[in-house]
Amino acid sequence: MESTLKELTNGESVLDIKDKCGVAGGVEDIYGEDRATEDQTITPWTFSVASGYSLLRDPHYNKGLAFTEAERDAHYLRGLLPPTVSSQQLQEKKVMHNLRQYQVPLQRYMAMMDLQERNERLFYKLLIDNVEELLPVVYTPTVGEACQKYGGIFRRPQGLFISLKEKGKILEVLKNWPEKSIQVIVVTDGERILGLGDLGCQGMGIPVGKLSLYTALGGVRPSVCLPITIDVGTNNQKLLDDEFYIGLKQKRATGQEYAELLEEFMSAVKQNYGEKVLIQFEDFANHNAFELLAKYRTTHLVFNDDIQGTASVVLAGLIASLKLLGGTLADHTFLFLGAGEAGTGIAELIALEITRKTSVPLEEARKKIWLVDSKGLIVSSRVESLQHFKKPWAHDHEPVKELIDAVKAIKPTVLIGTSGVGKTFTKEVVEAMASLNPKPLIMALSNPTSQAECTAEEAYTWSKGHAIFASGSPFDPVEFEGRTFVSGQANNAYVFPGFGLGIIMSGTIRVHDDMLLAASEALASEVTEDDYLKGRIYPPFTNIRKISAHIAAEVAAKAYELGLATRLPRPSDLVKYAESCMYTPLYRSYR
Numbered sequence: 088m089e090s091t092l093k094e095l096t097n098g099e100s101v102l103d104i105k106d107k108c109g110v111a112g113g114v115e116d117i118y119g120e121d122r123a124t125e126d127q128t129i130t131p132w133t134f135s136v137a138s139g140y141s142l143l144r145d146p147h148y149n150k151g152l153a154f155t156e157a158e159r160d161a162h163y164l165r166g167l168l169p170p171t172v173s174s175q176q177l178q179e180k181k182v183m184h185n186l187r188q189y190q191v192p193l194q195r196y197m198a199m200m201d202l203q204e205r206n207e208r209l210f211y212k213l214l215i216d217n218v219e220e221l222l223p224v225v226y227t228p229t230v231g232e233a234c235q236k237y238g239g240i241f242r243r244p245q246g247l248f249i250s251l252k253e254k255g256k257i258l259e260v261l262k263n264w265p266e267k268s269i270q271v272i273v274v275t276d277g278e279r280i281l282g283l284g285d286l287g288c289q290g291m292g293i294p295v296g297k298l299s300l301y302t303a304l305g306g307v308r309p310s311v312c313l314p315i316t317i318d319v320g321t322n323n324q325k326l327l328d329d330e331f332y333i334g335l336k337q338k339r340a341t342g343q344e345y346a347e348l349l350e351e352f353m354s355a356v357k358q359n360y361g362e363k364v365l366i367q368f369e370d371f372a373n374h375n376a377f378e379l380l381a382k383y384r385t386t387h388l389v390f391n392d393d394i395q396g397t398a399s400v401v402l403a404g405l406i407a408s409l410k411l412l413g414g415t416l417a418d419h420t421f422l423f424l425g426a427g428e429a430g431t432g433i434a435e436l437i438a439l440e441i442t443r444k445t446s447v448p449l450e451e452a453r454k455k456i457w458l459v460d461s462k463g464l465i466v467s468s469r470v471e472s473l474q475h476f477k478k479p480w481a482h483d484h485e486p487v488k489e490l491i492d493a494v495k496a497i498k499p500t501v502l503i504g505t506s507g508v509g510k511t512f513t514k515e516v517v518e519a520m521a522s523l524n525p526k527p528l529i530m531a532l533s534n535p536t537s538q539a540e541c542t543a544e545e546a547y548t549w550s551k552g553h554a555i556f557a558s559g560s561p562f563d564p565v566e567f568e569g570r571t572f573v574s575g576q577a578n579n580a581y582v583f584p585g586f587g588l589g590i591i592m593s594g595t596i597r598v599h600d601d602m603l604l605a606a607s608e609a610l611a612s613e614v615t616e617d618d619y620l621k622g623r624i625y626p627p628f629t630n631i632r633k634i635s636a637h638i639a640a641e642v643a644a645k646a647y648e649l650g651l652a653t654r655l656p657r658p659s660d661l662v663k664y665a666e667s668c669m670y671t672p673l674y675r676s677y678r
């Protein structure tokens with residue numbers, strides 16, 4: 088069993104292997120060969136030990152110049168490499184040097200993707216050791232540009248593409264993927280890629296990027312991660328007219344046709360990978376995202392990163408900010424620009440946290456939270472025409488059209504941007520926030536940088552250095568009147584890798600909102616005095632693996648408490664257990 092051997096060389100524990108054994112002591116029929124009846128077809132997989140030229144071209148095992156003399160002899164590599172034997176450290180130094188020569192971020196992105204396809208361990212070593220520098224390359228903001236230009240820069244396919252053409256055959260398509268033991272799937276249909284809109288099939292950059300963070304930030308082994316793009320067409324006319332577009336050239340399927348494809352996909356995933364594969368929905372448009380989550384959260388292990396992951400991260404920042412702002416969450420008034428997945432998801436989790444911490448009922452807790460959408464403040468007179476996810480936020484108030492007027496009327500202490508529209512926190516808005524609050528908390532969450540509601544520099548300058556600021560995409564430190572302000576990155580990347588690790592390591596079968604709250608508390612507790620002194624309400628990403636282990640432990644602890652974890656007995660030290668489960672990218676020796 089090649090995959091089992093591979094997992095063992097990747098450091099999987101005996102516990103993991105035992106977990107795959109059936110009750111009768113047999114090994115799981117992961118290829119479906121035993122289950123298949125005579126009239127059913129199976130995929131004739133063959134595996135052999137990689138050596139020589141093919142070993143150099145296998146990204147899982149290739150080490151380039153780091154193959155030792157003995158390995159070069161044993162694996163028929165003599166002559167296929169120049170004589171020098173290099174260390175992984177030296178390779179890392181060289182690649183970082185080369186990357187830094189590129190001035191254009193997209194060139195760095197492409198160089199990183201090339202590395203991932205050439206030498207997976209070196210790719211992750213780089214990403215882990217240089218996380219602050221490389222996160223903006225493989226993730227927001229550069230991944231946004233990569234998705235926009237995906238057709239043009241596309242070289243080798245990454246992940247699985249499941250289009251309407253595969254309807255009725257999705258199970259077979261899943262079987263084409265070379266890895267059989269999958270634990271996390273990130274799936275998009277490409278309709279709301281960051282704040283860039285419908286990018287159709289080119290959204291693949293997002294699941295690929297998110298899963299590379301699962302590995303680098305959360306320590307989930309790359310072999311168990313599967314990026315998927317579901318292609319039901321695109322309504323982006325520019326892409327439909329583009330001769331290099333790689334997706335289906337048709338308008339998006341909707342209604343029953345869409346629902347049936349998604350249903351087939353969800354069933355096939357469960358059938359092929361079992362109950363415990365985590366399916367992360369990413370960058371679906373809100374008219375599908377809420378429904379998919381509601382429909383599948385009771386039957387599958389699903390998690391919507393934009394609704395739930397974002398909520399958990401933002402709540403963490405809010406909990407942390409109380410040290411600077413004073414009071415409790417219930418003492419604050421929140422105003423959102425944007426009432427979609429991120430906005431209402433965050434709003435709901437804040438309200439839930441308030442109810443958990445006080446005796447205030449949910450309805451009451453919601454009353455301190457206000458949202459503005461493209462039509463203005465969400466108020467009760469609009470309730471009939473509102474989408475279902477906005478209705479709980481339709482409070483009594485006269486209609487207000489503009490954000491600046493909403494700020495003046497609601498007098499929020501916290502302003503959160505989840506609109507996907509850049510430059511909407513104007514000077515007037517930030518000044519109004521600063522006139523209402525000694526320390527206005529302003530979060531510009533929209534990605535990529537071009538869509539940020541305001542920049543860090545604008546927030547600090549317009550508030551005369553009083554704002555506490557965080558953003559979805561990173562900004563450099565800002566100098567203002569002799570002080571240096573370091574803003575935090577309020578991005579779901581802080582939570583989903585550790586959250587997923589916690590689920591996987593505990594064998595959790597459903598995601599529960601209390602697990603999101605546990606992740607928020609865990610992340611908030613990682614903010615140090617030094618961070619607060621610099622004005623940041625999130626820890627730096629440099630410590631993210633330690634933070635992820637901590638989040639994973641708290642999420643798993645909550646899952647055990649709720650009776651949702653199936654890996655028994657419960658490890659006594661969950662942080663240590665999380666750390667022991669994490670993939671490390673150091674090279675392995677080959678016999």
Ligand SMILES: NC(=O)C1=CN([C@@H]2O[C@H](COP(=O)(O)OP(=O)(O)OC[C@H]3O[C@@H](n4cnc5c(N)ncnc54)[C@H](OP(=O)(O)O)[C@@H]3O)[C@@H](O)[C@H]2O)C=CC1
Nearest residue numbers: 281282425426427428429460461506507533534559578579
């Ligand atoms: N930092 C992070 O971790 C995350 C950031 N995001 C970012 O948040 C943004 C929104 O994502 P998401 O919530 O999923 O998107 P949605 O499409 O679900 O929601 C967007 C919301 O913004 C409103 N809106 C659009 N234009 C305006 C405007 N000019 N003025 C006021 N409101 C406006 C829309 O109004 P209407 O309903 O009337 O159309 C809608 O309510 C994206 O840029 C995304 O990148 C998302 C997830 C995580």
Ligand SMILES: CC(=O)C(=O)O
Nearest residue numbers: 281370393534578579
């Ligand atoms: C960060 C993220 O998930 C988004 O912008 O959609």
Ligand SMILES: [Mg+2]
Nearest residue numbers: 369370392393
């Ligand atoms: Mg997203």
